Amino acid sequence: MSIEIKNINKSFESKKTDKLSVLEDINLTINDGELICLLGPSGCGKTTLLRLIAGLDQPTSGEIIANGEKVVKPSGDRAVIFQQYSLFPWLTVLQNVTFGLEMTKNVPKEENIAAAERYLTSVGLIDFKDSYPHELSGGMKQRVAIIRSLLNHSPILLMDEPFSALDMQNRHKLQEQLIGVWKRFENTIVFVTHDVDEAVFLADKIVILDKNPGRIAEIIEVNIERIRKRDSPEFIALQESIVEKLDMGD
Amino acid sequence: MFDNYRNKFIPLILPICLIIFWYLITEGLGIVNPYILPGPITVCQSAWELIMNGKLLTNTLDTLYKVFGGLILASIVAIPLGILLGWYKTLEDIASLVISVLRPIPPVAWIPFSILWFGIGMVPAVFIIFMGCVFPILVYTIDGVKRTDKVLIESAQTLGASDWNVLKRVILPSAVPYIVSGLKVGIGIALMCTISAEMVGSSSGLGYMILTATSLFDPGTTVVGMLDIGIIGIAFDYVFTKAQDRIFW
Numbered sequence: 001m002s003i004e005i006k007n008i009n010k011s012f013e014s015k016k017t018d019k020l021s022v023l024e025d026i027n028l029t030i031n032d033g034e035l036i037c038l039l040g041p042s043g044c045g046k047t048t049l050l051r052l053i054a055g056l057d058q059p060t061s062g063e064i065i066a067n068g069e070k071v072v073k074p075s076g077d078r079a080v081i082f083q084q085y086s087l088f089p090w091l092t093v094l095q096n097v098t099f100g101l102e103m104t105k106n107v108p109k110e111e112n113i114a115a116a117e118r119y120l121t122s123v124g125l126i127d128f129k130d131s132y133p134h135e136l137s138g139g140m141k142q143r144v145a146i147i148r149s150l151l152n153h154s155p156i157l158l159m160d161e162p163f164s165a166l167d168m169q170n171r172h173k174l175q176e177q178l179i180g181v182w183k184r185f186e187n188t189i190v191f192v193t194h195d196v197d198e199a200v201f202l203a204d205k206i207v208i209l210d211k212n213p214g215r216i217a218e219i220i221e222v223n224i225e226r227i228r229k230r231d232s233p234e235f236i237a238l239q240e241s242i243v244e245k246l247d248m249g250d
Numbered sequence: 251m252f253d254n255y256r257n258k259f260i261p262l263i264l265p266i267c268l269i270i271f272w273y274l275i276t277e278g279l280g281i282v283n284p285y286i287l288p289g290p291i292t293v294c295q296s297a298w299e300l301i302m303n304g305k306l307l308t309n310t311l312d313t314l315y316k317v318f319g320g321l322i323l324a325s326i327v328a329i330p331l332g333i334l335l336g337w338y339k340t341l342e343d344i345a346s347l348v349i350s351v352l353r354p355i356p357p358v359a360w361i362p363f364s365i366l367w368f369g370i371g372m373v374p375a376v377f378i379i380f381m382g383c384v385f386p387i388l389v390y391t392i393d394g395v396k397r398t399d400k401v402l403i404e405s406a407q408t409l410g411a412s413d414w415n416v417l418k419r420v421i422l423p424s425a426v427p428y429i430v431s432g433l434k435v436g437i438g439i440a441l442m443c444t445i446s447a448e449m450v451g452s453s454s455g456l457g458y459m460i461l462t463a464t465s466l467f468d469p470g471t472t473v474v475g476m477l478d479i480g481i482i483g484i485a486f487d488y489v490f491t492k493a494q495d496r497i498f499w
Contacts, residue, residue: 056404076410086405090423099419100409145405152409 001067001077001155001188003030003053008062010048021213022048026062028207028216035182035189037203039196041246045214046192047083050158053190054080066156076100079149083161085141087133093120093144094129100152119147123177139170146178150185159191163198175201179226196242200235201228208245218245288469293477296470305459310478313448313455316372317440320379324436328384329429332391336425337417342392349385357382357443365451375447375455382443383436390435394428395421427497434490441483 008026011019022045030036038046051057053064055074064071066078074080079100087096094116101112120126123143133141142162149157163171175198182189193199199206203222210217220242224234269290275281276289284292300306335342360381364374398421406420448457456475463471 054404054408056407074404074407076408078408080404080408082401082405084401086401088402088405088420088423090426099406099411103406103410103412103415148409154408158408 002032003028003156003188003190004065005029005049005053006063006065008049008052008064009060010045010052010057011060023052023059024213024215026214026216028219030188030190033186033188035191035202035204037199037206038190038192038209039199039206039242039246040194040209040214040217041211042194044209044211046194046209047160048214049209050080050160050190050192053156054078054158056080076103076152077154078156078158079152079154081142081145081149081157081159081162083164085133085138086145087141087148089133092130092132093125093136096133096144097148097151100148100154116147116151119151123147139166139174142166142174143177146181150181150187155187157187157189159189161192161194164193164195171198176227178202183226196239196246197230200224200239200242201230206242208242285467285469288473292470293473296468297474300471300474306474306478309454309456309459309475310482313444313457313479314482316375316379316444316447316455317437319372319376320443321383321433321436321440323376324380324384324387325433327380328387328432329391332388332429333395333417333422333425335388336392336395337421349388353385353389355381357439358446361447361450364447370451370453372452374451375444378447379440379443382439386435386439387429387432390428390432391425394425394432397428398424427494430490430494430497434487434494437486437490438483441479441486445479 005026005028008023009021010023011021013019026049038049040046048057052059053066053071055071055078058072071078087093088099091099094113097116097120098112101107101115102109117126117129120129125140125143125147128136128140133144136144145162146157163174166174178189179202181187191199191202193202200222206220206222208217208220209215220238222238224232224238228235230236272287273290276284276287277291278289288296297306335345357378360378361374364377368374368377402420402424403416406416411419444455445457445460448455449461452458456479460472460475463469463475
C-alpha cells in the first residue's frame with residue numbers, strides 16, 4: 001500500500017508562544033512495500049509526521065493519501081508500534097496478539113489462535129503465550145507488539161523508535177528480525193529513529209528531517225545488499241556522511 | 251519461618267493488652283462502674299445470649315442486606331454514569347457543579363427526607379446508603395476512565411477497534427482497579443450510614459440493636475453490636491484487598 005504525503009503543514013497553538021510550526025511543506029511518496037526511515041534530531045517532528053500518517057492527529061493543512069483514500073482517522077490498515085510499551089496489561093500475550101483479529105475479521109476464534117501461535121513460535125515467544133506483559137522483558141514486549149500488528153495483516157506498519165529502550169544487542173537482533181518479517185510479508189514500513197546506524201541498517205530510503213521547523217532536508221537511497229554488515233566499508237561510509245550532514249544542520 | 255511466626259504474632263500483642271487492661275479496670279479491680287463501661291465477661295455473656303437466641307445473626311443479616319442493597323443500587327447508577335462522564339468531557343463539565351455540591355453533604359443529612367419520603371424500615375436505610383456510596387464510586391470510576399493510558403487507546407484504534415470496542419475492551423478493563431477502589435471506599439461509608447440510619451428510622455439491624463440496648467441499660471449488647479460492626483468491616487476489607495491483589499497488574 002502506498003502513501004502520498006502532500007503539502008503537509010502542522011503547527012501547534014499554545015498560550016505562551018504564538019504558533020509553533022512543527023512541520024512545514026512536507027511532500028513525500030512512499031511506495032508499496034518500501035521501508036522508509038524518518039531520521040532527524042529530537043524535535044524535528046518525525047513522530048508528529050508518523051502520527052499524521054496513522055490518522056491519530058490531523059494536519060493543519062495538506063493531506064495524506066493511503067491506498068487512494070484520504071487519512072481522516074486511525075484504521076486497522078495502518079498499525080502503529082509505539083516507543084512506549086503498548087500491550088494491554090490485563091490480557092495474556094496470546095490475547096494481546098489476537099486483539100486486532102477480533103476487532104476486524106470474522107475468522108473463527110480457533111483459526112486466530114492457531115495463526116497467533118504460529119507467529120509466536122517464529123519469534124521464539126510461544127512459551128510465553130499465557131504470560132502477562134509485566135512478566136516480559138522490554139524486547140519481548142516490543143516483539144509481541146510487532147506480532148500483534150503483523151497478525152492483523154496491517155499492510156502499513158508505522159514504527160516510532162520501537163527499539164530505543166533496548167540494549168544494543170537486543171536492538172540489533174530485533175532489527176534483523178524486522179527485516180526478515182518485512183521480506184516475508186512485504187509490508188510498507190515507516191520507521192522513525194534518531195539513530196543513524198539503525199536507519200542505515202534498515203532503510204530503502206532515509207528521509208532526513210531538519211528541525212525548527214521540521215522540513216525534509218534530504219532523501220538518501222540506500223542500495224546496500226541485505227542483511228547489511230555494519231563493518232562493511234560502504235555501510236561505514238554512508239553512516240559517516242549522514243552523521244556529518246546532521247552535524248551541519250545543528 | 252521464625253520471622254513469619256513473629257509477624258503473625260505482633261499484631262495480636264496490643265489487642266491482648268487492651269483486653270487485660272479493660273478487664274482490670276472493670277471486673278478485675280472495679281474502678282469503673284459497669285453501667286459506664288461493661289467488662290469483657292459481661293460482654294461475652296451478652297454475646298453468648300445473642301448468638302443463642304439468634305438475635306445477633308438476624309440483626310447482622312438485616313444490616314448486611316441494607317448495605318448490599320444500597321451498594322448494588324449505587325453501583326448500577328455510578329459505574330455506567332462514571333464511564334460516560336469520564337469519556338465525554340462535555341458531559342462531565344455539565345455535571346461537575348451538581349456533583350461537587352451534592353458530594354460533601356454527609357449521607358446522614360438525608361435522614362429527614364428519607365423518613366419523609368420512604369417512612370420507616372428497609373427502604374429509607376437503603377436510600378441513605380445509596381446517597382453515601384454513589385459519589386465515591388462515581389468519582390473513582392470517572393478517574394479510572396480518565397487515567398486510561400492514551401497509548402493503549404491509540405493502539406486499539408490502529409488495530410481497527412471501533413469507538414465502542416475501545417470503550418468495552420480498553421477503557422473498561424483499565425478502569426476496573428479504580429472501580430474496585432471506589433467500591434471499597436463505598437462499602438466503608440455504607441456500613442457507617444447503615445448504623446446511623448438504623449438508629450433513626452428503623453426497627454431492625456445492628457444500629458437498632460445498639461440503640462435499644464443502651465436505653466434498656468444493657469451495655470453488654472451495645473458493645474457486642476459495636477464489635478460485630480468492626481468485624482464486618484475487617485471482613486470486607488480483607489475480601490476487597492484480596493480482589494485488588496488479583497486485579498492490579
